[in-house]
Amino acid sequence: MRAWLMDSYDGIERLRLGEVPDPEPGPAQVLLRMRCAALNPADAFLARRMYPAKPALPHILGRDGVGDVVSIGAGVNHIRAGETVGILRCDVGVDVWGTLAEKVVVPAESVTRIPPNWSLEEMAGAPLVFLTAWQALTQWKDPPAPPLAGSVLLVTGASGGVGVASVLLGKSMDLTVLALSRSAEKRARLKMLGADFAFDPTDGNLIKTVTGAISPKRVDLAVDSVGGALLPQMVALLGHGGRISVVGRSGGSVPEFNSATLLFRRIRMGGVSVGDCTIQAAHAAWKEIVDRLEVIGQRPQVDTIVPFEDVKMGFARLAQGPMGKVLVRVAD
Ligand SMILES: NC(=O)c1ccc[n+]([C@@H]2O[C@H](COP(=O)([O-])OP(=O)(O)OC[C@H]3O[C@@H](n4cnc5c(N)ncnc54)[C@H](OP(=O)(O)O)[C@@H]3O)[C@@H](O)[C@H]2O)c1
Numbered sequence: 001m002r003a004w005l006m007d008s009y010d011g012i013e014r015l016r017l018g019e020v021p022d023p024e025p026g027p028a029q030v031l032l033r034m035r036c037a038a039l040n041p042a043d044a045f046l047a048r049r050m051y052p053a054k055p056a057l058p059h060i061l062g063r064d065g066v067g068d069v070v071s072i073g074a075g076v077n078h079i080r081a082g083e084t085v086g087i088l089r090c091d092v093g094v095d096v097w098g099t100l101a102e103k104v105v106v107p108a109e110s111v112t113r114i115p116p117n118w119s120l121e122e123m124a125g126a127p128l129v130f131l132t133a134w135q136a137l138t139q140w141k142d143p144p145a146p147p148l149a150g151s152v153l154l155v156t157g158a159s160g161g162v163g164v165a166s167v168l169l170g171k172s173m174d175l176t177v178l179a180l181s182r183s184a185e186k187r188a189r190l191k192m193l194g195a196d197f198a199f200d201p202t203d204g205n206l207i208k209t210v211t212g213a214i215s216p217k218r219v220d221l222a223v224d225s226v227g228g229a230l231l232p233q234m235v236a237l238l239g240h241g242g243r244i245s246v247v248g249r250s251g252g253s254v255p256e257f258n259s260a261t262l263l264f265r266r267i268r269m270g271g272v273s274v275g276d277c278t279i280q281a282a283h284a285a286w287k288e289i290v291d292r293l294e295v296i297g298q299r300p301q302v303d304t305i306v307p308f309e310d311v312k313m314g315f316a317r318l319a320q321g322p323m324g325k326v327l328v329r330v331a332d
Contacts, residue, residue, distance in 0.1 A: 001019070001020060001021075001022050001101060001102040001103045002017060002018070002019060002101070002102050002308070003017075003018065003019075003020050003060050003097070003100065003101030003102065004016070004017055004060060004061065004062075004100040004101065004311050005017075005018045005020065005058040005059075005060065006047055006057065006058060006059040006060065006061060007057055007058050008057065009047065009048060009049045009054075009057075010047075010048075011044070011047050011048050012043065012044050012047045012061075012312065012315045013312070014047075015047070015061070015100075015311065015312065017309065017311075018058075020058070020060075020101075022103055023097060023103060023104065023105045024105070025071055025072060025073035025105050026073050026074075026105070027073045027074040027075050028073055028074075028075050028076060028107060028108050028109070029072075029073040029076070029105050029106065029107055029108060030069050030071070030072050030073065030076060030079055030085075030105070030106055030107075030108045030111060031069070031070045031071045031072075031103060031104075031105055032065075032067030032068065032069060032070065032085070032087075032103065032104050032105075032106055032111075033067050033068045033070050033102065033103055033331065034065055034066075034067040034099055034101060034102060034103065034104060034330035034331065035065075035066050035067050035068065035084070035120055035124075035329075035330060035331055035332070036065055036066050036120055036121055036124035036305070036327050036328065036329055036330060037062045037064065037065035037098075037099035037100055037124065037327065037328045037330055038062075038063070038064035038065060038099075038124050038125030038128070038325050038326070038327050038328070039062075039311075039314050039315055039318050039325075039326045039327070039328065040063055040064070040128055040129075040161065040318075041248070041250070041318065042063065043061040043062065043063070043093065043098075043100075043315070044315060044318070044319070046059075046061065046094070047061065051094075052275075053091075053094045053095050055094065055095050055096070059097065059098075060093070060097040060098045060099075060100055060101050060104075061093050061098050061100050062092070062093040062098030062099030062100035062101070062104075062328075063087075063092060063093040063094065063098060063099065063128050064086075064087055064099065064124060064125055064126070064127055064128050065086070065087055065099035065104070065124050065330075066084060066085065066086045066087075066114065066120045066121075066123050066124040067084070067085065067087075067099075067103075067104065067330075068082065068083070068084050069081050069082060069083045069084075069085060069111075070103065072108065073108070076108040078108070079108055079111060083113070084114060084120065085111040085112060085113055085114070086111065086112055086113075086114055086123040086124065086126075086127060087099065087104075087106055087110060087111060087127065088110050088111065088112045088127045088131075088279070088282050088283065088286055089110055089127065089128075089131060089274070089277055089279060089282040090106060090107050090110035090279070092104060092105075092106055092110075094275075099330075100311060100328065100330075101330075102330060102331065107279075109279050110279060110282075112127075112283070112286060115290045115294075118299060118300075119299075121302050121305060121327055122299045122300045122302065123300070124325075124327050125161065125300060125302065125324075125325030125326075125327050126165075126289075126300040126325070127282075127286065128161070128274060129160075129161035129162045129164075129165045129300075129325070130165040130169070130286075130289045130300070131274050131277055131282055131285055131286065131289075132162050132165070132247060132272060132274040133162050133165035133166040133169050133223065134165075134169060134285045134288070134289055135245075135272050135273075135274060135276075135277060135285075136162070136166060136223040136245035136247055136272045137153075137166065137169055137170065137173070137221070137223065137245070138285075139245060139270055139272065140221070140243050140245075140268075140270070147173060147175060147220065147221055149173065149174035149175070150174065150175070150176065151175050151176070151220040151221060152175065152176045152178065152214055152217050152218065152219045152220050152221075152239075153166070153170040153175040153176065153177050153178065153219075153220070153221050153222075153223065154178045154180070154210075154219045154221070154222040154223070154234065154237065155167055155170065155177065155178065155179050155180065155195075155222075155223050156180045156201065156222065156223070156224045156225055156226040156227075156230055156234070156251075157180070157181075157224075157225040157226045157248070157250055157321075158179035158180050158181050158186075158190050158195065158198070159179075159181045159183065159186040159189070159190065159321060159322065159323045159324075160225060160250075160321065160322065161322075161324065161325050162223070162225050162247055162248070163179070163181075163223075163225060164190075164193065164300075164301050164323070164324050165300070166223040167179050167190060167193055167194065167195050168193060168194065168292075168293060168296065168298050169289065169292060170223075171193075171194040171195075171296055171298075172292035172293065172295060172296050173292075175221075176196050176197075176214070176217070177194065177195045177196050177197075178195070178196065178197045178198075178199060178210060178213075178214070178219070179191075179195035179197070179198045179199070180198075180199050180200070180201040180226075180230070181198060181200070181201070182200060182201060182202055182321070183321070184200070186321075186323050187199070187200065189323055193298065193301070194296070194298070197210075197213050197214070199213075201226070201230055206233055207233055207236050207237060210237055211237065217239070218237060218238060218239030218240075218242065219234070219237045219238050219239060219242055220238075220239060220241075220242055220243070221242070221243050221244075221245065222234045222237075222238065222242070222243070222244045222245070223245050223247060224244055224245065224246055224247060224248075225247040225248035225249075225250060226248070226249070226250050226251040227246065227248070227249035227250070227251050227252070227254055228249065228250075228251025228252045228253060228254060228255075229251060229254070229255055230251055231244075231251075231254045231257060232254070232255075232256070232257050232258070232261070235257075235261045235262065235267055236261065238265060238267050239265065240265045240266065241265065241266055241267075241268075242265060242267050242268075243267070243268045243269070243270065244267070244268070244269045244270070245270055245272050246269055246270065246271050246272060247272045300324065300325065301323065301324025301325065302324050302325050302327060303317070303322035303323050303324040303325055303326055304317050304322065304326050304327070305326075305327045305328070305329050306326070306327070306328055306329070307328075307329055308328055308329060308330050308331075310328075311328055314326045314327075314328055
C-alpha cells in the first residue's frame with residue numbers, strides 16, 4: 001500500500017510517500033481501507049519528538065479517519081466487511097501505524113458507525129477534537145458536569161478543531177460562549193456557529209472589552225488551547241472559583257505569570273489529555289456529543305480537504321490556523 005512514511009524525527013517536512021506491505025488484522029482488530037483522514041497538530045509535534053509517544057520508525061502518522069472495513073480479525077462480531085466506519089480513540093497514529101495510509105489496522109472496539117445524516121468528511125475529523133473538548137468541558141465536578149446553564153465559557157483558538165468543538169458543545173449546554181480568534185472573518189463564522197461573542201485575542205484592551213461585554217458576569221470556565229500571553233489575561237477574566245481547562249499551548253511560553261492571581265478567587269487550572277480517555281468513556285462521550293449536535297442542529301466543521309498526495313499542503317494549512325478540520329482524501 002501507499003503511505004506517508006516518517007523515517008526520522010525531523011518533522012513533517014521530511015515525510016515521504018512510499019510503499020509498505022499491507023497490514024493484516026490480528027484478533028479483535030479490523031483492517032480499514034481509508035477514505036478520509038484528518039490532520040492534527042499532535043502529528044507535527046510527534047514528528048519532531050515533541051510528544052510523549054516515540055514510535056519505532058518508519059512510522060505512519062494520522063489519528064482520525066473514516067474507512068471501509070476490508071477484513072476482520074478473529075473474535076470480531078459487531079462489524080462486517082464492507083461497512084464504512086470512523087475511528088474513535090486508540091493508539092493508531094501514536095504508537096502504531098496511522099491513517100495517512102491507504103490501509104490501517106484498528107482495534108475493533110475503537111470503530112464506530114457514522115451518525116445518521118453526517119457526511120463521511122464530517123465524521124473523519126471529529127472524534128479526537130470533540131472528545132478533547134468534551135473532557136475540557138466536563139472534567140470539573142463542582143459545579144457538576146456538564147457546567148450549569150448560563151455559565152460563561154471562554155474558548156481560545158476557537159476556530160481550530162478543539163475550539164469549534166468547544167463552542168458547539170458549550171452552546172449545547174446553554175452556556176454563554178465567548179470565542180477568541182485572530183481573524184475577523186473567522187470571528188464572524190464563529191458567531192454564525194452560535195458563539196454569543198467573538199473577540200480578537202490580540203486586542204490590547206482584551207480584558208476591558210470582554211468585561212464590558214459580559215458585565216456583571218465573569219468567565220466561569222476557559223477552554224484554552226493557546227496559552228502564552230493569553231493565559232494571564234484569562235486568569236484576570238475569571239470570576240470566583242473560575243477554572244481553566246488547559247488543552248494546548250499554540251501561543252508558546254507564558255510570560256511573567258503571577259501565581260498570586262490564583263489565590264483570592266480560588267482559580268483552578270487542570271490539564272486535559274484525550275489519551276487518558278478509556279474506550280468505554282470515549283463511546284459514552286461520543287454518544288452524548290452526537291446527540292447534542294443533533295439537538296442544536298450543528299455538525300463538525302471542515303476547513304479544507306487535500307488530495308492524498310498533498311498531505312504537506314494540508315499540514316501547512318493547519319499551521320496557518322484553519323476554521324474547523326483539515327482533511328486528507330485518501331480514496332473516493
Ligand atoms: N490535550 C489534548 O488532549 C489535546 C487534544 C487535541 C489537541 N490538543 C492541542 O490543542 C491545540 C489546538 O488543537 P487544534 O486541533 O484545535 O488545533 P488547530 O485546529 O490548529 O487550531 C488552533 C487554533 O488556535 C489558534 N492559534 C494557532 N496558533 C496560535 C498562536 N500562536 N497564537 C494564538 N492563537 C493561535 C488559531 O486560531 P486563529 O487563527 O483563529 O486565532 C487556530 O485555528 C494544539 O496545540 C493541539 O496539539 C491537545
